[in-house]
Amino acid sequence: MSTVEPSELRGAGLVPPEPLIFEMGSPGTCGVSLPPQDVPAAEAASVIPRELLAEGPPPLPEVGECDVVRHYTRLAHRLFSVDGNFYPLGSCTMKYNPKINERASAMPGFANLHPYQADEDVQGALQMLYELRMALAEIAGLAEVSLQPAAGAHGEMTGLMVITAYHRAHGGVRPKVLTPDTSHGTNPASCAMCGRHAAIVESLPDGRVDLDDLKKKVDDQTSAMMITNPSTVGIWDGQIGEIARILHDHGAMLYLDGANMNAILGIVRPGDVGVDVMHYNLHKTFSTPHGCGGPGAGPIAVAEHLRDYLPVPQVVRRDDRTYAWDHDRPKSIGKVRGFYGQVGVLIRAWAYIHALGPDGLRDVSEKAVLSANYLAARLGEAYPLPFDGPYAHEFIVVPRFRDYGVTELDVAKRLIDYGVHPPTMSWPVPHCLMIEPTESESLSTLDAFAEAMLTIAREARDRPERLHHAPFTMPVSRLDEVTAARRPDLRWQAQPDESTEAS
Amino acid sequence: MRFTQLTDNDVAAMLETIGADSIDALFAPIAPAHRLSRPLDLPPALSELELLTELDRLAGRNRSCDERVCFLGGGAYDHFIPTVVDHLASQGEFVTAYTPYQAEASQGALQAFYEFQTLICQLTGMDVSNASLYELASATAEAVLMARSITGRRRVLVADTIQPDCRVVLETYTRELPIELVPIPAREGQIDLATLRAELNDQTAAVLVQTPNVFGCVERIDLSTSAARDAGALAIVMVDPIACGLLKPPGLLGADIVVGEGQPLGIPLSLGGPYLGLLACRQEYLRKIPGRLVGVTQDQAGRRAYCLTLQTREQHIRRERATSNVCTNQGLLALRAAIYLSVVGQQGIVRIAKRCLDKAHYAAERITTLAGFELAFPDAPFFKEFAVRTNKDVDKVLATCRRRGVSAGPALGRWFDDMADCFLVAVTEKRTRVEIDALVAALGEAAA
Numbered sequence: 001m002s003t004v005e006p007s008e009l010r011g012a013g014l015v016p017p018e019p020l021i022f023e024m025g026s027p028g029t030c031g032v033s034l035p036p037q038d039v040p041a042a043e044a045a046s047v048i049p050r051e052l053l054a055e056g057p058p059p060l061p062e063v064g065e066c067d068v069v070r071h072y073t074r075l076a077h078r079l080f081s082v083d084g085n086f087y088p089l090g091s092c093t094m095k096y097n098p099k100i101n102e103r104a105s106a107m108p109g110f111a112n113l114h115p116y117q118a119d120e121d122v123q124g125a126l127q128m129l130y131e132l133r134m135a136l137a138e139i140a141g142l143a144e145v146s147l148q149p150a151a152g153a154h155g156e157m158t159g160l161m162v163i164t165a166y167h168r169a170h171g172g173v174r175p176k177v178l179t180p181d182t183s184h185g186t187n188p189a190s191c192a193m194c195g196r197h198a199a200i201v202e203s204l205p206d207g208r209v210d211l212d213d214l215k216k217k218v219d220d221q222t223s224a225m226m227i228t229n230p231s232t233v234g235i236w237d238g239q240i241g242e243i244a245r246i247l248h249d250h251g252a253m254l255y256l257d258g259a260n261m262n263a264i265l266g267i268v269r270p271g272d273v274g275v276d277v278m279h280y281n282l283h284k285t286f287s288t289p290h291g292c293g294g295p296g297a298g299p300i301a302v303a304e305h306l307r308d309y310l311p312v313p314q315v316v317r318r319d320d321r322t323y324a325w326d327h328d329r330p331k332s333i334g335k336v337r338g339f340y341g342q343v344g345v346l347i348r349a350w351a352y353i354h355a356l357g358p359d360g361l362r363d364v365s366e367k368a369v370l371s372a373n374y375l376a377a378r379l380g381e382a383y384p385l386p387f388d389g390p391y392a393h394e395f396i397v398v399p400r401f402r403d404y405g406v407t408e409l410d411v412a413k414r415l416i417d418y419g420v421h422p423p424t425m426s427w428p429v430p431h432c433l434m435i436e437p438t439e440s441e442s443l444s445t446l447d448a449f450a451e452a453m454l455t456i457a458r459e460a461r462d463r464p465e466r467l468h469h470a471p472f473t474m475p476v477s478r479l480d481e482v483t484a485a486r487r488p489d490l491r492w493q494a495q496p497d498e499s500t501e502a503s
Numbered sequence: 504m505r506f507t508q509l510t511d512n513d514v515a516a517m518l519e520t521i522g523a524d525s526i527d528a529l530f531a532p533i534a535p536a537h538r539l540s541r542p543l544d545l546p547p548a549l550s551e552l553e554l555l556t557e558l559d560r561l562a563g564r565n566r567s568c569d570e571r572v573c574f575l576g577g578g579a580y581d582h583f584i585p586t587v588v589d590h591l592a593s594q595g596e597f598v599t600a601y602t603p604y605q606a607e608a609s610q611g612a613l614q615a616f617y618e619f620q621t622l623i624c625q626l627t628g629m630d631v632s633n634a635s636l637y638e639l640a641s642a643t644a645e646a647v648l649m650a651r652s653i654t655g656r657r658r659v660l661v662a663d664t665i666q667p668d669c670r671v672v673l674e675t676y677t678r679e680l681p682i683e684l685v686p687i688p689a690r691e692g693q694i695d696l697a698t699l700r701a702e703l704n705d706q707t708a709a710v711l712v713q714t715p716n717v718f719g720c721v722e723r724i725d726l727s728t729s730a731a732r733d734a735g736a737l738a739i740v741m742v743d744p745i746a747c748g749l750l751k752p753p754g755l756l757g758a759d760i761v762v763g764e765g766q767p768l769g770i771p772l773s774l775g776g777p778y779l780g781l782l783a784c785r786q787e788y789l790r791k792i793p794g795r796l797v798g799v800t801q802d803q804a805g806r807r808a809y810c811l812t813l814q815t816r817e818q819h820i821r822r823e824r825a826t827s828n829v830c831t832n833q834g835l836l837a838l839r840a841a842i843y844l845s846v847v848g849q850q851g852i853v854r855i856a857k858r859c860l861d862k863a864h865y866a867a868e869r870i871t872t873l874a875g876f877e878l879a880f881p882d883a884p885f886f887k888e889f890a891v892r893t894n895k896d897v898d899k900v901l902a903t904c905r906r907r908g909v910s911a912g913p914a915l916g917r918w919f920d921d922m923a924d925c926f927l928v929a930v931t932e933k934r935t936r937v938e939i940d941a942l943v944a945a946l947g948e949a950a951a
Binding site for chain 2: 017018020021022025028029030031032034035037038039040041042044047048049051052053054055057058059060061062063065068069071072073074075076077078079080081082083084085087089092094095096097098100102103104105106107108109110111112113114115116117118121122123124125127128135138139141150151152153154156157161164173184185186188189190191192193194195196197198235236238240241264265266267268269272273281283287289290291292293294295296297311333334335336337338339340341342343344345351353354355356357358359360361362363364366367369370371373374376377378390391412413416421422427439440441442443469471474475476477478479480481483484485488489490491492
């Protein structure tokens with residue numbers, strides 16, 4: 001079926017397989033050193049009940065420091081990243097992560113602070129968090145911000161809890177939350193976490209919310225509508241003021257999923273157009289790195305009528321200009337996580353905002369939108385654009401190579417061979433690629449990406465069967481993901497047990 | 504501008520390609536009335552040098568654990584972080600990659616998470632682990648939601664001896680859900696097993712217990728889990744991963760779901776976050792796990808390879824029927840924990856745990872020689888943390904300690920009205936005899 005040589009399937013070929021850490025080392029190796037014992041040893045068996053004492057060490061690896069370093073360094077080299085690659089992953093805002101932010105969060109004066117130190121001992125950190133709280137409120141155009149949520153989805157859940165608490169105090173709980181059919185999957189999942197039920201509002205062919213459908217579905221059981229604007233298809237929905245009015249007329253709130261804030265910094269403030277609650281993804285818009293999937297941070301901003309319900313604790317400035325954690329908020333929904341939020345991430349966002357200032361933040365959105373529209377213009381001939389521009393910070397193409405049997409997956413995987421991380425695939429429109437270049441890229445990088453996409457479009461016609469096997473340059477070729485799910489092997493075991501197949 | 508690279512010439516050329524007159528024209532879909540007509544009211548941009556100076560100034564206004572020797576506990580601990588952890592976890596590839604959706608270009612992260620999952624299983628004695636949650640408190644709430652889903656029952660028995668913030672977060676998570684939280688009181692610093700047994704019934708989804716608990720006391724987990732099992736309820740056990748170097752793994756003591764705070768595994772204190780939520784369970788509950796999972800498979804050439812798997816549990820496929828809404832988790836912290844456990848290894852974790860035990864018991868012995876200080880629960884076993892009761896004013900005692908350059912606490916009156924005369928002392932392997940003696944001297948001064 002294939003005209004691909006087996007040697008090509010072995011990819012780079014020069015990259016030897018990396019063993020698991022459990023397959024390395026030898027018994028007795030220990031990569032750790034402790035200072036000499038300077039206190040009398042306690043007799044474990046006399047201070048801990050025998051039933052609770054381990055009979056031997058846990059079966060962890062035994063590998064020396066040098067080999068641990070080589071192992072994880074080699075793993076790092078098997079990984080696309082913003083530092084190494086163009087990463088136009090739509091909806092994820094994979095912008096450059098300034099290195100000073102890493103330096104900031106690692107400063108001993110921040111990294112070595114215990115969460116139960118007295119407020120007087122952490123005034124610098126609290127000041128920073130207070131300033132970030134105020135900056136995010138200004139950028140949102142909303143009354144107050146909570147820095148507690150750990151990630152975007154956690155922010156969604158927290159925001160919905162705040163709305164629920166408000167409705168509980170004003171006429172009763174409303175079970176329904178509206179979401180557009182193009183919403184992030186986290187939106188309905190967050191609704192379920194809060195005991196709410198998500199109902200779909202249809203989109204118009206041009207990607208905007210269908211107001212007639214909204215009017216049909218909104219009622220006095222609706223607590224909120226969650227929208228993303230610019231939407232997940234990369235289009236600013238100019239009806240947002242009208243959407244807010246419709247919801248407010250029914251006593252419902254407008255929730256903005258802030259995943260796409262990178263398009264509107266300093267240009268539109270959500271609070272100014274009727275948004276009641278929004279969350280930020282600091283790991284998207286404010287350049288805190290994604291770390292292979294976290295840590296992120298998902299602060300929420302709320303309008304005046306909701307501020308009393310925000311989670312505790314809140315960072316505040318006292319009249320004497322000192323800073324403190326305020327736990328005394330009787331209407332608060334309570335705590336949503338341990339301690340005070342992803343402080344190390346919040347420090348990075350503070351540094352980013354201060355590095356850019358008001359003009360720099362606006363420039364971010366202008367360059368992000370310019371870069372997206374430029375790529376759309378360059379790709380439009382070869383890759384149909386299902387929605388009309390101008391686009392916000394991202395756009396969608398739908399590869400039309402069905403006649404050649406080439407799918408969006410093939411295009412995405414082939415991009416890897418060009419050193420580009422693939423765009424988001426197959427969402428929110430079937431068979432699409434969602435491309436978000438961000439503001440970080442030089443024109444030459446944007447052009448190289450466009451050329452790669454155009455080359456792949458030619459390959460799709462000329463050598464379609466080859467694309468089915470891309471990528472060719474990675475340590476592994478395409479994976480059998482079906483078997484991975486059918487027979488889950490989620491941990492290494494010294495002696496594989498054939499009977500542990502999942503039911 | 505900082506961090507953008509397009510020149511004016513580039514912008515002009517790009518606009519020409521687009522066929523737009525100006526960048527502003529690209530924002531045409533936004534009505535003028537919706538636009539902000541002024542600059543954001545934020546401080547002006549700082550150069551890198553100015554920013555560093557400001558960061559140094561703010562950092563200098565904190566009294567870090569480098570200045571105040573840290574005997575603070577309550578769920579975050581000042582363990583030693585081997586240099587290789589910082590070094591390896593700072594590599595730009597790990598720091599700036601996204602969630603490894605594209606497996607071929609993400610084998611490094613996927614293999615590291617597979618190793619993390621295995622290491623957590625090895626440490627806890629459980630069958631499967633996910634690839635991380637936010638931190639202990641929300642992981643505990645996720646475990647309770649998981650138990651409800653598995654059992655179809657709504658009653659959850661929560662020991663009063665768990666870290667109180669975890670209980671508060673659990674209350675927030677479950678307020679709008681059909682879940683009933685039933686507190687089980689403490690007796691002499693440990694869960695009251697008689698009340699636990701009395702409250703268990705055929706509507707009980709889970710028993711939630713922590714070891715060592717908020718008072719530092721090691722619980723008889725085996726008795727709690729067997730009571731739960733007899734009632735058909737799941738046993739959720741919250742653990743300290745360092746203690747797993749010395750204590751029998753919860754998997755061998757009947758735990759169905761184990762959650763833990765991974766911060767002690769090479770993660771800086773950072774004023775409470777970002778930390779690392781651990782969640783592991785028995786094989787049979789595999790498809791109910793929240794969060795990411797990495798599995799092994801093969802590529803087209805038959806080579807071992809790794810990918811995210813069982814994604815049909817997750818929000819982007821299952822939407823409101825997902826096991827959780829967790830999306831971004833704590834990847835880089837899971838990596839730190841994997842590196843930590845790899846370099847510390849099976850001998851190291853035992854020696855570190857034993858050293859914690861030694862130092863904590865030395866500190867407790869010295870503190871209880873002081874007039875006015877005694878162990879709050881003298882008969883309960885403890886690992887690296889213990890509660891001290893004093894006849895002095897706790898706030899003044901802790902303030903005196905701070906003046907003398909040591910931090911202890913938190914005060915237990917923070918959470919327990921009947922323990923306003925108690926505070927916690929945590930002693931990790933990092934603490935020296937000289938530092939412990941300095942704490943004892945500071946307490947002695949406070950008592951004088």
